[in-house]
Amino acid sequence: MGDVRLMKGNEVIAEAAIRCGCDGYFGYPITPQSEVLETLAIRRPWEETGMVVLQAESETASINMLYGAASTGKKVMTSSSSPGISLMAEGISYLAGAELPCLIVNVQRGGPGLGTIQPSQADYFQTCKGGGHGDYKLIVLAPASVQEMYDFVELGFELAFKYKNPAIILSDGVIGQMMEKVELGEYKPRWTAEQIQEISGSWACLGKAGRERHISTSLELDPYGMEKNNLRFQAKYREMEAKEVRYEMFDCEDAEYILVAFGSSARICQKTVEIARSKGLKVGLLRPITLFPFPTPIIRELAGTVKGFLSVEMNAGQMVEDVRLAVNGKVPVEHFGRYGGVIHTPEEVFDALKQKLIGE
Amino acid sequence: MDVKDIIKPENLVYQKSHVLTDNVMHYCPGCSHGVIHKLVAEVIEELNIQDKTIGVSPVGCSVLAYNYIDIDWIEAAHGRAPAIATGVVRVNPDKYVFTYQGDGDLASIGAGEILHACNRGENIVVIFVNNAIYGMTGGQMAPTTLVGQKTATTPYGRDVNLNGYPMKITELIAQLPGTSYVTRQSVQTPAAVRKCKKAILKAFENVGNKKGTSFVEVVSTCNSGWKVDAVEANCWMEKNMFPYYPLGDMKDSEKESPESFK
Ligand SMILES: Cc1ncc(C[n+]2csc(CCOP(=O)(O)OP(=O)(O)O)c2C)c(N)n1
Numbered sequence: 064m065g066d067v068r069l070m071k072g073n074e075v076i077a078e079a080a081i082r083c084g085c086d087g088y089f090g091y092p093i094t095p096q097s098e099v100l101e102t103l104a105i106r107r108p109w110e111e112t113g114m115v116v117l118q119a120e121s122e123t124a125s126i127n128m129l130y131g132a133a134s135t136g137k138k139v140m141t142s143s144s145s146p147g148i149s150l151m152a153e154g155i156s157y158l159a160g161a162e163l164p165c166l167i168v169n170v171q172r173g174g175p176g177l178g179t180i181q182p183s184q185a186d187y188f189q190t191c192k193g194g195g196h197g198d199y200k201l202i203v204l205a206p207a208s209v210q211e212m213y214d215f216v217e218l219g220f221e222l223a224f225k226y227k228n229p230a231i232i233l234s235d236g237v238i239g240q241m242m243e244k245v246e247l248g249e250y251k252p253r254w255t256a257e258q259i260q261e262i263s264g265s266w267a268c269l270g271k272a273g274r275e276r277h278i279s280t281s282l283e284l285d286p287y288g289m290e291k292n293n294l295r296f297q298a299k300y301r302e303m304e305a306k307e308v309r310y311e312m313f314d315c316e317d318a319e320y321i322l323v324a325f326g327s328s329a330r331i332c333q334k335t336v337e338i339a340r341s342k343g344l345k346v347g348l349l350r351p352i353t354l355f356p357f358p359t360p361i362i363r364e365l366a367g368t369v370k371g372f373l374s375v376e377m378n379a380g381q382m383v384e385d386v387r388l389a390v391n392g393k394v395p396v397e398h399f400g401r402y403g404g405v406i407h408t409p410e411e412v413f414d415a416l417k418q419k420l421i422g423e
Numbered sequence: 424m425d426v427k428d429i430i431k432p433e434n435l436v437y438q439k440s441h442v443l444t445d446n447v448m449h450y451c452p453g454c455s456h457g458v459i460h461k462l463v464a465e466v467i468e469e470l471n472i473q474d475k476t477i478g479v480s481p482v483g484c485s486v487l488a489y490n491y492i493d494i495d496w497i498e499a500a501h502g503r504a505p506a507i508a509t510g511v512v513r514v515n516p517d518k519y520v521f522t523y524q525g526d527g528d529l530a531s532i533g534a535g536e537i538l539h540a541c542n543r544g545e546n547i548v549v550i551f552v553n554n555a556i557y558g559m560t561g562g563q564m565a566p567t568t569l570v571g572q573k574t575a576t577t578p579y580g581r582d583v584n585l586n587g588y589p590m591k592i593t594e595l596i597a598q599l600p601g602t603s604y605v606t607r608q609s610v611q612t613p614a615a616v617r618k619c620k621k622a623i624l625k626a627f628e629n630v631g632n633k634k635g636t637s638f639v640e641v642v643s644t645c646n647s648g649w650k651v652d653a654v655e656a657n658c659w660m661e662k663n664m665f666p667y668y669p670l671g672d673m674k675d676s677e678k679e680s681p682e683s684f685k
Contacts, residue, residue, distance in 0.1 A: 087510070087514045115513045117509070117513055119506070119539075120535060120539035121535060123535070124506040124509075124535070124539065125506075127499070127500065127503035127506035127507050127510065127536070128507070128510035130506075130510060131497060131506065131509065132510035132513065132514045133510075134511065135477075135514060135515050139514065153500055154503070157500050268497055269477075269495065269515065270473075270474045270475040270476060270477065270494075271474060271494050272473075272474035276489070276494055276495050277495045278489045278495070278496045278497075279495075279498065280498035281498070282498055
């Protein structure tokens with residue numbers, strides 16, 4: 064085993080950024096994710112790896128700093144929590160429209176509005192269905208442990224550059240604030256100018272020398288041209304759906320009922336599965352790791368063998384819509400969740416399962 | 424002597440900058456943007472920095488500036504150019520980064536971004552084209568619209584009770600310690616054009632010397648938006664805008680010690 068530590072999820076995001084060769088972080092304080100910027104400020108990576116860290120004047124500024132830095136082919140990221148992500152929505156749409164690779168982290172809190180600083184998963188729609196304007200998709204990774212907070216920083220960058228698309232880690236206040244054992248990876252050097260040239264040289268804005276000028280833009284005034292751009296985006300999203308779906312299954316082999324949950328809700332549901340199994344009920348858990356692309360094919364497959372699904376989310380019912388689309392009416396699909404910053408217990412989930420699906 | 428004998432390479436006194444593309448500009452005849460683009464291109468050529476310059480274009484009439492100046496460009500969301508330029512220059516400190524912004528872009532929707540970028544002293548150039556109106560969207564009131572000036576959204580003239588006062592944002596920016604050079608120029612006569620070019624040149628040189636933010640306002644015309652012809656627009660600008668937005672350097676750290684701003 065390598066470098067194993069006990070760390071907070073938010074601290075780990077900062078540590079992962081430094082170790083994976085990130086070039087720059089731009090962010091604005093907001094609970095429950097402020098430790099990301101604070102950890103970076105303590106770590107001073109600019110002295111160690113040359114990574115730039117800047118506290119922006121707002122989330123509007125952070126996301127646009129990200130847009131500028133990403134336009135030069137560098138590995139850059141920002142993090143925030145729900146209200147801050149709302150403020151970034153315009154910039155996120157521009158990033159997707161200009162096809163810029165970058166990483167965004169949302170450590171969700173309860174809303175709407177200023178809401179609460181307690182954990183929530185109520186930004187599923189915002190993250191997976193839009194948030195900003197236009198037909199775009201983000202690559203959405205949902206960590207369920209502090210280890211995944213670490214691992215998904217590098218994975219997020221990898222996918223973002225592979226598809227020239229923003230990636231987002233959709234975390235929540237539980238994962239951001241809790242401390243767990245985490246194995247930190249090796250330090251990877253930041254890309255050299257030559258590597259950036261090789262990876263992003265065909266589009267990055269680094270100064271026009273002996274080539275056509277590069278323009279980083281989402282603007283295309285000709286509607287037919289803009290439709291063409293959209294067709295290109297859609298083809299990319301279909302490719303992600305074909306190649307990048309990630310999920311995890313617990314006890315699904317013989318399951319009659321399946322809980323579908325992501326992030327911290329999935330951690331709670333693991334316990335619910337144990338409770339159910341101890342009472343002789345055949346219950347399994349499907350944990351989507353990518354929320355876009357959504358694990359539609361496996362849910363569709365399971366719908367042929369199980370009696371029902373319960374989508375368990377810390378919101379009023381958002382991912383359940385995608386589960387229903389996948390199941391397409393074959394078996395009942397219900398939702399359970401506490402919301403506004405309240406976290407459900409394994410027992411509450413078990414009761415809901417019995418009430419809504421098993422019928423007791 | 425015949426004209427043909429005069430047009431010879433050895434007699435050449437002026438030519439179009441090779442940093443300008445051959446694209447036909449979409450600007451209305453009489454608009455100041457074209458002249459300012461030309462000056463920026465000439466300065467980039469003279470400093471030989473085409474390969475290290477990154478422009479950030481705004482939302483406004485000059486949104487398509489990237490069609491005309493032959494360098495790498497990033498097209499910003501409305502008002503966000505200074506944040507974008509910050510991102511570029513922070514991870515690429517060796518580049519010459521500039522924003523090119525209108526008054527709506529810079530002084531209204533982007534007032535926060537410009538103040539903070541200048542306050543941090545980002546090592547960039549800001550070209551601020553103040554035509555006292557929103558040109559692109561059809562001539563609505565800008566923060567810099569003069570009191571009494573008629574626009575599509577102040578059809579009876581700008582009323583201070585309703586709309587407040589024209590914003591002298593350049594004066595505000597000159598107060599910020601992060602800026603090293605803050606000036607207000609114009610381009611309505613050959614003499615003004617030459618002066619303005621000197622200012623833009625100095626601003627780009629400052630970036631090479633890592634002096635912090637250099638800010639060049641160009642008081643400009645929008646004859647279409649103002650609904651006058653090009654000549655009248657120049658006269659109107661001189662008569663009405665210059666008294667409220669007086670030309671000249673507001674701050675030059677070369678002449679004054681930077682400490683005096685701090
Ligand atoms: C978020 C957002 N709000 C509004 C607009 C519409 N819009 C486009 S350009 C513009 C005003 C530009 O005026 P100015 O910056 O003065 O530049 P000019 O066109 O006069 O050169 C507005 C309001 C937009 N594109 N984006």
